Amino acid sequence: MLENKNTSKTSISELGEFGLIDHLTKNFKIKQKTTLKGIGDDAAVLAAKSSEEIVVTTDLLVEGVHFDLSYMPLKHLGYKAVVVNLSDVYAMNAEATQITVSIGVSNRFPVEALEELYEGIHTAAKYYNIDVVGGDTTSSRTGLIISITAVGRIAKGKSVYRSTAKESDLLVVTGDLGAAYLGLQILEREKKVFEVNPQSQPDLEAYTYLIERQLKPEARKDVSKLLKELEVTPTSMIDISDGLSSEILHICKQSKVGCNLYEDKIPLDQQVISTCEEFKMDSTTIALSGGEDYELLFTVKMDDFPKIKGNPNFSIIGHITHEKEGVHLVTRANEKIPLIARGWNSLSEDSK
């Protein structure tokens, strides 16, 4: 299933480290006014403003842990690696402006493979209007390692933290949940089918949305602008990378509050519902623990209810309570179940 249009193979050592960086980044254009110096010096240099704060976030993606190249095309991987980082910038309510990209790569990858990866990075940089301002390319003993650092900007004092949710705030989520995890299950299933019978032609028609959410997720660049237009300031915010329950628990722990989450309010795509039925999985569990949705979870003051209500971008899924009341899922049967973190955790994956 690996996308491989390019059959020529150039060894990385033919270019050397500096030649390789030059080659991979030659099409990268600087678009942000704040980028004073991009790739090619000891460090990137960025302009700053006293009226702004700088946000910085970093992520490390490791082959065999965070991605499987047997069904993840390199171009998509490059795109997703950028998106995952930008999502953290947007979760501060900030605008993303620059990234650095470090790649560790074993010599089983020809230059053409890295070109695919960088094409994905380039596409994401264009789409999200960010500059690639630095990076490092090195060898690895095994597999591919991608480390991206994203830099963003936000008006002074306007960063939205996880620790500032207040009792009686409403809990709101963007988009829908669980699709990316199910997309991964579909791809894993097809990989097994393919291993048994390489001639099999998978029919993935019923799962297109799920697979897209897994292979080509988008970060919610639009939410900060949408909220500004609605004149809503979120009281706390986090992105959903590990699963809804894990992120709710982060907000509650850091804000020292409790929460009631309503099962019947959790937004699910029709493909999530039908695929859960097919797989005999509980869709609520998938939404709570699936992860990789890259939606934003935030709280707003109860007074903002009329501004959020009915907006197709947002679902009000619960409300913040006093810390003593704990963190609960209120089921369709009106039972209260304590919420536990069972998000996707790459460290526990290791012990598989």
Added chain:
Amino acid sequence: MLENKNTSKTSISELGEFGLIDHLTKNFKIKQKTTLKGIGDDAAVLAAKSSEEIVVTTDLLVEGVHFDLSYMPLKHLGYKAVVVNLSDVYAMNAEATQITVSIGVSNRFPVEALEELYEGIHTAAKYYNIDVVGGDTTSSRTGLIISITAVGRIAKGKSVYRSTAKESDLLVVTGDLGAAYLGLQILEREKKVFEVNPQSQPDLEAYTYLIERQLKPEARKDVSKLLKELEVTPTSMIDISDGLSSEILHICKQSKVGCNLYEDKIPLDQQVISTCEEFKMDSTTIALSGGEDYELLFTVKMDDFPKIKGNPNFSIIGHITHEKEGVHLVTRANEKIPLIARGWNSLSEDSK
């Protein structure tokens, strides 16, 4: 030779990803005024000033490529990983203020090993007065991966690039060169001796400086201040990570100039000279190609000669020429030899 005082072993999965980050970073204090939010949110938040520029640099270190844990104690590795990044910030003439640290680790490492690594990171952060403001801890299939991003600040318009050396400028280097590479050779030799005879007691007395330069290098935080005190503004600057020749070629290529480097001016420590004699190695070659010295190489206007001359921190090793004259080493025998990049290159290492 691996330092291992701590014999208890706690599995990483016992703590989980978030527990592990909390555990490893609990002693990290925020000291920089510009750190508004450190570890524990989607991103770090840093204050900015219109009168300053922000510099950002990143490095990826991979076990088996950049370090060998059989002679690199984890505490030293943590320290060095920070230093390597700060060196790039200082090479912009900037002050380093924050870092993020991402670690990928296989389950052969117990929590206690990561504690050692973070102790080294912590020690470096204290010594260089920087805050650790973020990071990511994940598993890797094999070995240890460290990705650090450093953030620094410099007065607006005062960043010193590689691309701004001018004809007739003087070429200056801090400290001395070649020791870190020789330190590595000594450690590699001792490793082989140890493999043959684990009872052998190495006598490393004659190589203490070399080994220290390899295992616990320091970044030249002092140089920016020293130059300011001397009222010298470097016209271009780079740090020496890959070897003197490679760095000179970077400056010349990006500044579109040539250079004459004088062999007899290259600063060498007495241990470098004596060890080169013992190993029957050419000390000039070691200084040119050894790498990992983390000294700063810079150019100054010829008018600044009296301010630099005789200063024990600096050696004037050459001068910048017209691009057409090329880049040459002028030997002790007064021969001109074209300088070629043979720096330490982790990508070519891969093909060993």
